Amino acid sequence: MDNGTMQYLRIYDQLRYEHSKGKEVTVTVAKLAEMLYCTPRNVKFVLRKLEMLGWIEWKPGRGRGNGSKLRFLRPPEEVLELRMQNLLEKGRMSEALDLIAETGMDDLVKTRLWSQFNVYLGLHSEPEDNQDCDVLRMIRYRKMERLDTSSVYTAFEVYILGQIFDTLVTYESSSGKFLPKLAHRWESNTEQDRWTFYLRKGVRFHNGRLLTSSDIRDTLLRLRRKNSPALRLLTDIEEVETPGDYTVVFRLSQPNPFFLHLAGSLYMAVVPPESDGQDIPIGSGPFQISELSEHKLSLRAFEGYYGYRPLLDRVDVWFMPNMETGERTYHLSEADQVEGSREVDTDALCCRYLIINFRKEGPHTHPDFRKALRLVYDRKLLVEELGGDRLAPAASFLPQFSAKSAIESGTLAEAATFLRSSGYGGQAIRLVFTDKKEEWIEANWLRRRAEKIGMDLELCPQKPSEGYIQAEEGELAISSEVLEDDWELDLLNFFLNDANCLNRMLGDEQRERIQELFEGFMMKEEQERLKTFGLAQRLLDKENWLLFGAHTSHRAYFNRSLYGLRIGSFGFPNLSRLWVKGEDCGCSTDGKH
Template sequence: MLTRERYLTLLNEYGTRDNPTELTFVQEVTLQELTKLFHCTERNVKLIVRKLEDEELIRWHPGRGRGIRSQIEFRVRRDEFLLEYAKRLVDKGEYQTAFEILNQNEQDQEILEQFIKWLNGKFGCSEEPISSTNCIDLFRLPVYRPPLTLDPANLIYGFDAHLTRQIFDRLVQYDSDQNSMVVPMIAHHWDSNQDATEWVFHLRKGVRFHHKRELTAEDVVFTFNRLRERSLHNWLLMTMDRIEAINPYTVKIHLKQPNWLLPRMLCSATAAILPADLVSQNEEMFWKLPIGTGAFRLTHWSANQINLSVNTEYFLGRAYLDAVEIVILPEDIPGSSRLKWEKLIDNEARFPTKPENDWNRVEGLWKNCSLITWNRNKTGPQQSLSFRQAVNLIIDRTKLIHDEQQEFPARSFPRDPSFASGTFRYDRDAALQLLRESGYDGTPLILVTPDHLYEDAEWFAEQCDSIGISIEINCVTNNICASEDIGPEADCMLTCLSFADDEVCQLETYLQRQCHIYQHMEHNLRKWIYEIIKDILATPSMEERSALFQQIEFRLHDEAQFLFLVHRKVSTYVHPSIRGLGINRLGWMDFKDIWLTSPICDCS
């Protein structure tokens, strides 16, 4: 690849960008000029020239005689070379570099569009040859934001949680398809005493980590103690007093107060069980390539891609796929150019794509909610209830759905199908009256939002501007948005929350100290919610718990703490030969269940 980098250097120095399709051209040069260009000796320049000739990129015509300059004959057109160079980088797994090269060296988008069209065929499910007689079933998909962490104890984003679920397992899992039940995973059985202050979990035998060691009760004890002491999610074990290993396959958890939701809470991705030996030995090294018991093991993690290989000894049954390759692409690829896969089309509702007629459509509602949260711990217009109510009335959710092709308006955290768009009040006159009552003086409010929600933030700012409210948008990266410092600095934040498990995710929203929603609630509201949550945990009836959760939501509505926007619909078109693909509660595809019914490549 170094030789191609040098050819590109020559093109940039001597070639013309006005006519990149010119077949060949000749440039007069001297060896002295090339030593300066390549920052090397004349001897090394001659070696470089010879290598460029060997790869048929140039012809070198040495100047003979006094005053006769040497000539370079460029043999590969600029556009042809850039496209071929980018493809070679992709074949080496250097996706980010390929896009950087194309963006740096072309003013127009023609070559980039050709490259993206070629890249289409690289994604989706396929049978990839690994030898002359064998193939593997590979699922390759693009993402536009890399994971922030794969440490279950510090998860913030839905994609990160989805990846950890492929690599790690929990004691139990929540199955919304089975009457919303908690079902066995690492633990095959569990029970509690009469008041739910002691819980015993019985572990399966033969569950092995990817480094082949059997999982035991000591791993569970280590994981839960770590989760309680060193985690963003220590709220998950807020009721735990202590945990003990009764024997290698039994753990007992002693609680400080009743908690009927403990098994449900342990379904969270943050409660994934870690190998105590490896984490204790060198934790920093462990998280560079973490090991779990999941259906897939992590084999590669870089800025360009993440590779997963099937765990052939998985205790819940081997996955049908042999490997998953997650390619991390630049975030700034325009929506209109985002990849429409040849074998599988990832189609969020905002980028509709019509596939071939025989393709199957898989549809699901990602249980997420986009919302504005008001910082009531910072001075500013947002301290006024009338102001917050005014903003709520100026948001025309019907228009938002039409503009953004979102599917459902949001009135609460998990989607309630009974809330039709007609039940949402839009009243400009009432909003203006409330704004006058608030005494708003035109002070700009700082709205912080992650980069990928910028268009939604702009739309919100336009709605506010229509009644004279000034919004200054501060777009930040996911890393910055996840930091503890950014929330308190904002007057308001636009965020999107994922709800894989309804009750548990609502608890997280109210209790996770780094969550911006928690940071923005004033002290008395937090304290009141905490007391309600203690009652929720002590209540065995789901119906009664739901009523308590509603008490919290009603107060949040009354105080206009949040401004709910939309729930997003996710749909995917699938090639007929691909089966088992569905959209899970995190809005992603469960890799374990995907399989192929017929060959997509010829391995013979």
């Protein structure tokens, strides 16, 4: 926030009790100096500046005992809006974002400021080097987590890293097959404990260096050096050989028919050694980072990309962690949502659930308490009564599995009986969840039902700006799991990754029982692997360690001038395929962008 705006707001705030609309306030220069933490001489400069802006009227007092008179000509919210408009007209969007974040005004004022900011987002065509530059501007309502393939956890960061980095192969969900990526061909021996990949020639990193087989080996060494949580999935790899610049051989300790899933995972995305320690990651993907700060991420199409160059020239992502909404926004204004955009609901592989924290002692871990909670958290009623983004009751992380399951409901009277037999004494049970609309709705619904049987749930929302949810801070937590296109790999990672919500909440005994199910998992063929997933999910469901809630959808708004719209993993669009229909674009900010 600039000094003039900040000084005006500070004076207004200090004198607001003495000021009423249109009336003068008696105040001395010395008093103003105290408010502004400056000298009386500097106060006079400030007053002159504010007068020139037309924000105040100042009448200096004449003689001893005659105080000076100050009249405020603009309400503070109007000053903020004028400043916002000025910043946006000059293209100083980062400062405009800071203005919204730093203002001490109420949420209504912040929303009005945000509406102004929103008009300057969306899809634009900008002149650049005598050519039109197509720019998509997106909004995120939480802070950016660290962009590191070795430890990435949250969905949006996985999505962005997938634009920056490439893997040896890629999984195509529609066919269930693996397709070439950095490797144009691969093969394994009969035992499937030796996998050979043949790399494309001429692939360059964003810094211009050619990719070779040594970069594949160095990527695995990097994961080991950083003690990545992915190492649990990669324990079969004994050695990586590089017999030539464009050939890489993985020697495994045992047969592994699942190995292509690992080769296509983001953890194994190729990271050049020179990228380590850099603020901006370097990859070989279709987009490269041109700007990265607390409030903004800019991706620019990589002109040296070995595949098809993205049709968009730039993607700007702005982070607004204090302006939460349940929708992803790819548009300019509210009017544009109706007139110039289309609403897209995607049935991503997403499941919201309630999980028990076995790391904390208390009645919530008792089997009968968990049975009572299962009846209170009735997944059928959850969908019927709340609707919203809830598509269907869940008995699994995957809709196709849930559809085959017999989901039964009980009564609150039965829940009350279980609660009494659990030894529950009426103490507060903390329920942690993300401070978002749909989770608030669900938490309040659950609290009201719990009250009917004498269970006291204390709601503990966590701001999205705090990063991913710290579920272990409560006895219970509402959380979600969104699976990528290669859901087998993602679900395996969910069960085995020590850093995720499940393993942070389960006790040692529960974790051991789950890990026993997955022994030798990668040696199994597909049908046997599916059985293992079924056993693991039924164990969670039967023991009420994790209470499945509902499969959910993602909603986003896309401008009608965006073509090539294909929704990929996590319900996000495939940026490489998006393009802009020229006649629908312009440099104006009239909401048709």
